[in-house]
Amino acid sequence: MRLCIIGTGYVGLVTGACFAEVGHTVVCVDADAKKVALLRNGGIPIYEPGLEEVVRRNVASGRLSFTGSTAEGVAASEVVFIAVPTPPQADGSVDMSYIEAVAREVAASLTAYRIIVDKSTVPVKTGEKVTETIKRYCPAGVDFDVVSxxxxxxxGFAVDDLMKPDRIVVGVSSPRPVAAMRELYAPFDAPVIVTDTNSAELIKHAANSFLALKISYANALSVICDAAGANVQEVTRGMGLDNRIGTRFLNAGLGFGGSCFPKDLSAFIHISEQLGYDFRLLKEVQQINADQMVRFVKKIQDTLWVLKDKRIGVLGLAFKQNTDDVRTSPAIDLCQRLAKEGAHLRVSDPQAMEKAKALLPPSAAMEYVDDMDAVAEGCDALVIATEWPRFTQLDLARAKRSMRTPIIFDGRNLFDPAEMKRLGFIYKSVGR
Ligand SMILES: NC(=O)c1ccc[n+]([C@@H]2O[C@H](COP(=O)([O-])OP(=O)(O)OC[C@H]3O[C@@H](n4cnc5c(N)ncnc54)[C@H](O)[C@@H]3O)[C@@H](O)[C@H]2O)c1
Known part of the structure; x- marks a missing residue:
C-alpha cells in the first residue's frame, strides 16, 4: 500500500521504516527542513537500535522517501498517518496545536478519498475533533475517514516493537476503512483489535498510566524495603512470577521519565477531570514518582553531607537504556538537583551526551567525559542514573583506585550489593 507519515520523529520515522520493511511504499513528511535534508542525505536524526539499517535498506529499495511537503505526501498515499508531538501544557493538559495544524494541512491537500490515521497519543474525542476540522477545511465533496x-x-526497542507488536488497536467511526487497515497490518503477526475511536484513544492513555502505576508501586515498595531491611528485587520477583501480575515494569529506581509516561499520566488525569472523574489513584502515582527522586537526592546528601564542591560522577543521561532521548529524563533532573547544590559533575552516557548538552550546558562544573571508565576519577561518589547494560561492564577496580572516596549510589539497582561490598565500595541502591 502507499502510505504517508506526517511527523518523522521517534514514532514517525520508525513506523515509516518498518512499514517500508514489510513492503509498503512510504513517504515520511516533516516540517523540520534540516531533518528532511539530513534523512535525504543518509543521516539518521535519532539513535534507535537497528533503525539505521532498516532505513538504509528501504531508501535503497525506493520504498522509503522523505519530503517537507504534506501536499506531496497526501497526494502520493492511500493512508495518511499523523505522528506529530502532543506535548504537555503547564496545567497537564495536552497541547493539541500540532495535531490541529496537521489536520488543516491534510484537509487542504485532499483531492480524493483518504484514510487519515492518528498515531500520536491524544485525548479521547480527538478523532471527532480531527474529523470536524478536516470537514471544515477540505474541498467540498471530498470524502475521508479518520482512524485512531x-x-x-x-x-530503545522501537524497531522490534513495531515489527512484533503485542496488539494493533484500530479505532473507527465507520466500517469503510477497516479492510484497508487490516491489509496494512496483515504482514505483522499480531491480533488486530477493531473498536470505536474513543475507546482506541482511551486504550493508549489507560495502558501507559497502568505501566506508570506498576513502576510507582515498585517504588513505594522500595521505601518499605529500605525501612524494613528487605530487598525490593526479591519482593517484586516473588510477586511478578505470579502470571496475573508479571515481572515487567516492577523495577524500583529513580522513577519513570521520558517523553511519554509523565505527560500521558498528566494528560489522563486532566482528561478524567474534564469528564467529571477525579483520578486520585493516578495523582498518587505521580506523587510517588516525584518523591522517589527527592528521596534519592537525600540519600546522597545523608552520606556526603555537604554537596558544594563535591566531585560526583554520573553515569547515564538518557531517560532509559538504548536511547539518546533526554526528554524529561530522571538522570537530567538528578544532575540539575546536584548541580544546584554546588556539586561538580562528571557525566557520561553511551548515546545521549549531545542531546543532554542543551539541558546541562558543559562548564567547568559540568564536565562531559567520553570514556565511561574514567568518569569516577577524582570523585567523592559515583551515581548510576540510567540502566544502560554497558555500565555493568564498568572497570570497577579502576574506578575504586581513582576515586577520592569509593561511594556508589546506584539509582537503577544495576549492581549486586554483596559484590560491591566485597570490592570495598560503600554502596547504596534503592530498596535493597
Ligand atoms: N516517543 C515514543 O516513545 C512514543 C511512543 C508512543 C507514542 N508516542 C506519541 O507519538 C507522538 C509523536 O511522538 P515522537 O516522540 O515521535 O515526537 P518527536 O518530537 O520525536 O517527532 C515529532 C515530529 O513531528 C514533526 N512535526 C511537527 N509538526 C509538524 C507538521 N505540521 N508537519 C510535519 N511534521 C511536523 C517534528 O518536526 C518532529 O520531527 C506523540 O503524540 C507521542 O506521545 C511517542
Whole structure:
C-alpha cells in the first residue's frame, strides 16, 4: 500500500521504516527542513537500535522517501498517518496545536478519498475533533475517514516493537476503512483489535498510566524495603512470577521519565477531570514518582553531607537504556538537583551526551567525559542514573583506585550489593 507519515520523529520515522520493511511504499513528511535534508542525505536524526539499517535498506529499495511537503505526501498515499508531538501544557493538559495544524494541512491537500490515521497519543474525542476540522477545511465533496491507531512502541526497542507488536488497536467511526487497515497490518503477526475511536484513544492513555502505576508501586515498595531491611528485587520477583501480575515494569529506581509516561499520566488525569472523574489513584502515582527522586537526592546528601564542591560522577543521561532521548529524563533532573547544590559533575552516557548538552550546558562544573571508565576519577561518589547494560561492564577496580572516596549510589539497582561490598565500595541502591 502507499502510505504517508506526517511527523518523522521517534514514532514517525520508525513506523515509516518498518512499514517500508514489510513492503509498503512510504513517504515520511516533516516540517523540520534540516531533518528532511539530513534523512535525504543518509543521516539518521535519532539513535534507535537497528533503525539505521532498516532505513538504509528501504531508501535503497525506493520504498522509503522523505519530503517537507504534506501536499506531496497526501497526494502520493492511500493512508495518511499523523505522528506529530502532543506535548504537555503547564496545567497537564495536552497541547493539541500540532495535531490541529496537521489536520488543516491534510484537509487542504485532499483531492480524493483518504484514510487519515492518528498515531500520536491524544485525548479521547480527538478523532471527532480531527474529523470536524478536516470537514471544515477540505474541498467540498471530498470524502475521508479518520482512524485512531495508537502506538505502543518503547524507545530503545522501537524497531522490534513495531515489527512484533503485542496488539494493533484500530479505532473507527465507520466500517469503510477497516479492510484497508487490516491489509496494512496483515504482514505483522499480531491480533488486530477493531473498536470505536474513543475507546482506541482511551486504550493508549489507560495502558501507559497502568505501566506508570506498576513502576510507582515498585517504588513505594522500595521505601518499605529500605525501612524494613528487605530487598525490593526479591519482593517484586516473588510477586511478578505470579502470571496475573508479571515481572515487567516492577523495577524500583529513580522513577519513570521520558517523553511519554509523565505527560500521558498528566494528560489522563486532566482528561478524567474534564469528564467529571477525579483520578486520585493516578495523582498518587505521580506523587510517588516525584518523591522517589527527592528521596534519592537525600540519600546522597545523608552520606556526603555537604554537596558544594563535591566531585560526583554520573553515569547515564538518557531517560532509559538504548536511547539518546533526554526528554524529561530522571538522570537530567538528578544532575540539575546536584548541580544546584554546588556539586561538580562528571557525566557520561553511551548515546545521549549531545542531546543532554542543551539541558546541562558543559562548564567547568559540568564536565562531559567520553570514556565511561574514567568518569569516577577524582570523585567523592559515583551515581548510576540510567540502566544502560554497558555500565555493568564498568572497570570497577579502576574506578575504586581513582576515586577520592569509593561511594556508589546506584539509582537503577544495576549492581549486586554483596559484590560491591566485597570490592570495598560503600554502596547504596534503592530498596535493597
Ligand atoms: N516517543 C515514543 O516513545 C512514543 C511512543 C508512543 C507514542 N508516542 C506519541 O507519538 C507522538 C509523536 O511522538 P515522537 O516522540 O515521535 O515526537 P518527536 O518530537 O520525536 O517527532 C515529532 C515530529 O513531528 C514533526 N512535526 C511537527 N509538526 C509538524 C507538521 N505540521 N508537519 C510535519 N511534521 C511536523 C517534528 O518536526 C518532529 O520531527 C506523540 O503524540 C507521542 O506521545 C511517542
Amino acid at each position: 491507531n495508537p502506538e505502543f512502541l518503547r524507545e
